[in-house]
Amino acid sequence: RFLLVGWMGEQETKAQQHLYQLGLLSLALNRTLVLPTVKRSRFGTCYNHPFSLYYAEDTLARFGIPYITSDDFWAWTDRQRSAPSAQVISLNRGRLQPPDENGLTPERMCLSERSLDFGEFASKAFSSPSNDGKSAEVREQFGINVVQTLLEQERTPDTDGDVRTPAVLVTDVHLRYPFLSPSLVTRLSPFDFPSPSEYGYMDYAEHWRTLGETIASSLSPFVAVHWRTETLPVETLRPCGDALVASLEAIKREHPEIKTVYLATDYPLEVVRSSGAGSRGEEKATAHSGTMTKTLTPAHHAAMRAFLGKIEGSAFRVTTFLEEQARVTLPDELRKAVGAGGLQDLDGAIVGIVDKIVLMQAEIFYAGLPVSESDHGCAKLSQFTTQVVNARHDLVAEDSSRLWNKVGHFAL
Structure with a gap:
């Protein structure tokens, strides 16, 4: 049965x-x-x-x-x-x-x-x-x-x-x-069975773990950021973006050897990077969260364009999974499954899965402080972030020198 x-x-x-x-x-x-x-x-x-x-x-x-x-x-x-x-x-x-x-x-x-x-x-x-x-x-x-x-x-x-x-x-x-x-x-239950284990996040397929770890290794040392903007009032995007830039500049002063920011967000950064303000690309933008696509407005695009301008004007190279996947060689079985398109065309969830693995491996990890925890919050409370933080906690417990922090937060 x-x-x-x-x-x-x-x-x-x-x-x-x-x-x-x-x-x-x-x-x-x-x-x-x-x-x-x-x-x-x-x-x-x-x-x-x-x-x-x-x-x-x-x-x-x-x-x-x-x-x-x-x-x-x-x-x-x-x-x-x-x-x-x-x-x-x-x-x-x-x-x-x-x-x-x-x-x-x-x-x-x-x-x-x-x-x-x-x-x-x-x-x-x-x-x-x-x-x-x-x-x-x-x-x-x-x-x-x-x-x-x-x-x-x-x-x-x-x-x-x-x-x-x-x-x-x-x-x-x-x-x-x-x-x-x-x-x-x-x-x-009246049935006999060995007592099940308590819940923990599930193990991702080996091919995605290998891909994420390969990307992280190629970027090391780097800072990774998860910014969940869905449901965040659009008027707070600019000041939250400024707060994130300030946090990154402080990291750079303390760790000048870090040259790369890996950014994982539900907002489609590739749209503002590849098209002009008010373009048709912005009008047809699809967010990395299915529920956010319906709420995107020109004000979202303007705020994120301003944020990218400031961060890319600093000493960091900003990158995402969509850029990094082109820099790594996929195993033969994955290359055949993907075909001519990218992994996001095979299944959009793969972007989020590999993002998590990269974020888990970053020397420094930052996320927006959830608005549910503070009036100064800059992100939606996210199980995505929680999964990353839990994994980083375990990695630090295994080897305290491997990562430089568990999680830092940016806020207004």
């Missing part, structure tokens, strides 16, 4: 945590997790890239979670004499609505042509209260409800006295916070 990820609302960094949560759910229900297919930071059944494009395929084994690849799962369904039974399970946040209104249909999860039978089991929907972010107890109670309800379904006989259970649970996830823990699923 399997648990299949049909749709997941969060993007790559947060989606890792939700996938781990579904892995715990699969353990509690004695099911095998199907590794999702991926595309542009999204997980689900509508995408065409294998999980192994982003991550080490055995990364779930690190947590003690049984899994099967998507290709192997669909091969299994095709071998069955009849389509395996399936049921949609929607996990939502906020007001509970009828399942058909509160979740995605199989058709919207690109499953109408797949060998699965949704006719026997009606969809189920669960809703976590909207205040779940403030209370671990509320989130745990939601988790208890989900696990106990699904376990009860698998023990309840039908009118003929037979206990029937769907072969495949297809999850539609629209949550923000974790709702299960290793101790909770071990306590709730």
Whole structure:
């Protein structure tokens, strides 16, 4: 029996945590997790890239979670004499609505042509209260409800006295916070399994780790910056940019050997670097965050153009992944997969993945102080940054001389 990820609302960094949560759910229900297919930071059944494009395929084994690849799962369904039974399970946040209104249909999860039978089991929907972010107890109670309800379904006989259970649970996830823990699923489940490990960020595929480390080595020593500008009031972009330039100038005075700034940001810097003010390129700009593209304005472009002018007028060379990928030689298997375009054309999420690895390896790392932590903040609170900082903490613990700081912040 399997648990299949049909749709997941969060993007790559947060989606890792939700996938781990579904892995715990699969353990509690004695099911095998199907590794999702991926595309542009999204997980689900509508995408065409294998999980192994982003991550080490055995990364779930690190947590003690049984899994099967998507290709192997669909091969299994095709071998069955009849389509395996399936049921949609929607996990939502906020007001509970009828399942058909509160979740995605199989058709919207690109499953109408797949060998699965949704006719026997009606969809189920669960809703976590909207205040779940403030209370671990509320989130745990939601988790208890989900696990106990699904376990009860698998023990309840039908009118003929037979206990029937769907072969495949297809999850539609629209949550923000974790709702299960290793101790909770071990306590709730009637099944025996080794206690799963606590959550940690997943291991990226070896080819991206090698690429990121190669770029970092070629730039060393360098300072790396992550600036998450999404939802930042546009009028604060210029003064925050000035604060970042001031921080970099202070770094230069202390470490004159540093000549390069590697900049990772959700704003599309390549647009203002390659086109003039008010150009058609700016009008059609696509941000490095899908949700930010809709909010870009001429004021954003003007502020970032001014910031780049100041930083490039200093003693630093400013670079990004899109520039550095052209300077390194890709392994043959990656070169064939990429083709004539860049890695961002293969899958835009790769830019963010390699960015993280480069930022983890930089001698000095800076990020915008989150606005949620201070009125003087210059960035949106970001799990991306948290993942980088956690990795740098581990690297410093291994070798205190390897990095020159864990994280510094720029602010108004």
